[in-house]
Amino acid sequence: MATAKWPAIDKRTLIGKRIDRADGPVKAAGVARYSFDINRPGMLWAKLVVSPHARAELVSIDVSEAASMPGVKATWKDDSLLGKEVQYIGQIVAAVAAETEEIAQEAAGKVKAQYKPLAHQANDRDPTLSKDKPATRNTGNVDEAFAKADVKVEGEYGIPVITHCCLESHGQVAELRNDELHVWPSTQAVSSYADVSISDASGVPRNKIRVDCQYMGGGFGSKFNPGKWGVISSALAKQAGRPVKLMLDRDLELMIAGNRPSAFAKIKVGAMKDGTLTAMETEVWGTAGMGGGVPQQIPYVIDRIPNVRLTAKRIQTNRGPAAAWRAPNHPQSCFLTMSALADTAAALKMDELEFFLKAVQLSARAEVYSEELRIAADLIGYKQKAHLRGDPSGGSVKRGLGMSVHTWGGRGHPSECDVTINPDGSVEAKLGSQDLGTGNRTVIAIVVAETLGLPLEAVRIEIGRNAYPTSGGSGGSTTVGGVSTSSRFAATDALNALFAVVAPKMGVQPDALEANGGYIRQIDKPDNRISWRNACALLGVNSITKRGVNVPGESEKQGFISQGVGGVQMADVSVDIETGVATINEMVAVQDCGMIIDLKTAESQVYGSLIMGVAYALYEEAIYDLKTGRMLNADMEFYRLSGLKDVGKLKVHMMTSKAYDDRGIIGLGEPPVISPGAAIANAVANAVGVRVPHLPLTPDRVIAALQKGGII
Amino acid sequence: MSEKLKSSQVPGVSRRGFLKGLGVSGVATGLLTGTETPTEAAERGSPIKGPGEIPITLQINGKKHQLSVEPRVTLLDALRNRLDLTGSKKVCDRGTCGACTVIVDGQPVYSCSMLAVEAEGRAITTIEGLGTAENMNPVQKAFVKHDAQQCGFCTPGFVVACTAFLKTNPNPTLEDARTGLGGNLCRCGTYAGIMDAVLDAAKMTKGGA
Known part of the structure; x- marks a missing residue:
């Protein structure tokens, strides 16, 4: 009898090994069809008309001229907005669908919308602009602790709004056929995508909406729901009676399809001479557009500082709306906290590693962080390279080290999976899940193949359709725990059903059997065996299908999955104090994530996070003109991502020892992207001798900080 | 704010609208200076194509494709939307x-920045022409x-960029590769793997794989 319990480390044939991405070849060959690539017969292209005002009353929308253009087949306008306010530049007011993309673009320009401009507010840097009652938190006696502290260190820090900048923009192809709505969206939540918004827009009940997303080009937290683009393309498809493709153009993608909230803070830290942290007081503010909140997990990780006071103020701005961005609120809280802590170490003239080793004792995972800090220090050559704040060597290029620690939950989500074993020996697993590029297909294939004792190629993984068993959206590092567990349960049950058929032929009880190396064999007499193919042939004409269900609370109790990880990152940077240019020499990430299914794609998640982190530490910022409320860099030339030359040398160390493995599976997508901003900013401060308070650490900001600090 | 911006979509100037109906040989000049109109191009004796759809033939991955496009259609949109x-993905555009x-006549080219009509008569290689999922090229x-x-x-x-790069740089150093592929961006952060892949592909190519 096969049991679902994860196999012991020494018994695993696939789990935890370095396995190539299952869909690597189709992606590398360019034949993987992303939602953006879906071309349907008779398909129209749609383009959007958006508000050019940061705030205005929408007086009228006239689509008649656009509608009369040759080639235009359908128009849509948002009458519900008439007489109401548009609240940011890029807010959608109308759309057109036409025979070609070019005609649609031209027609969109002929839609006449009239506005009565109103005063807007796009500034997120001034806390006095907050109109809400501040959120507050108070632990211990902060004033008394500051009075007793040996040092009080005050600083002001900031991390701006950045965008998701998914390479595949948001949108979908919509088609009404046989009373069904077929949609091909770029989404990270296949099973829950068919919601009331596209049902209302198309007039098709939710249970007749067919969602299909085989490949999607990045989401990072911003692609759970259909969005207005999903609604509009559904409505246009209904009106035109033809399929419609609506994918956002790059400028709109950057303005309206995903923003990470900003966070600025004044932080005061109280500490004793030996580095003991006694108090922290924070005033934090920032914007998430008109809605949302402000990150408030400060102090971050080092959250057992006995005396803490926090005031958090949301600033509403007439900017594009915020969306969950990989590890929501953590990168901001981490950057603010770790910057203030590194400044405290500098004020104490204390070695930063020694200081952080002490600080992490005030966290929930003191042992994990201590071990990871030592490993990271070894990997980056800390002992050889470290110096107190300010590179003492001469010359204009200063070198420094910085570090940061982070945490995340990552418990697997609810997931259902059907595994089918067919009489011809073929195996398939079906889940309404999705692969954002994390390696989800690969992970499911590994678990099913391992469970059935088969090679990876023997199992077919079907995901990306809401017709398959319901599986959670891919957010919050919940997918790997969810799908691994449901597919393990399904495969185990299916295997046991096969054992029940095979056992009598082998003259044994089903519980005497195991699947191994393409055979079903007797556990204590391995020579008594039957090949997988022959075993399955005994099924006659009936396939076996079993459903596995992951109920997170239950499987957590049983040790299949867990939550709560710690990670440490260190950065080695050089800063030219004549030009202000900061460059990455090396970054090290040490990360635990429980039991690992595919070491190769797991490491890729961490490498990717470091690279994404370099981008938001050094380059990324949605720059807004306060006068017009317009995003000035809504393109990929001036909204800069990191390139190949920018990322330096990268080292990733996964914590894979038995103690970590025994915890079960924990998600990995979020945690490693949290620390890079803080680690890099601390390294720059360590190099040049002063804090550069705001990300991204652009040359102008570095020079300004050097001037203010009297370094140049 | 200008009248144009008040009544049209963001951002202001539409490249496609601007290019609509330009003389083919006038495209480069028009792009650079923004001064030559179709009328002026005609007066100069430059052939005018468009503004309506015109038939063109593109040679892609060794095959000839006949299609009909407006002159303002980019090579990228012709590939994706017509053929x-x-x-080839549309990202920054x-x-x-x-x-x-x-790859156009041996050179890597951003197909979003070349008009389909400009690509006529040239040898175009797309990702579809480099290898299949079952029979991949070394890259x-x-x-x-x-x-x-x-x-x-x-x-x-x-x-595609890497394949073209290795043709002219069969023995690249890490720094060569970082520079040579600097015209491509990734959001997920795959550069660590890409660097290893480029250097390994160079070896495989030499090994005749």
């Missing part, structure tokens, strides 16, 4: 990210081996 060759890279093999992809949306552009 259903969707391996203005010559920054490299996701649309194709594709190396991308899979080194996991140089996550979401994969930038991958075809990288594979």
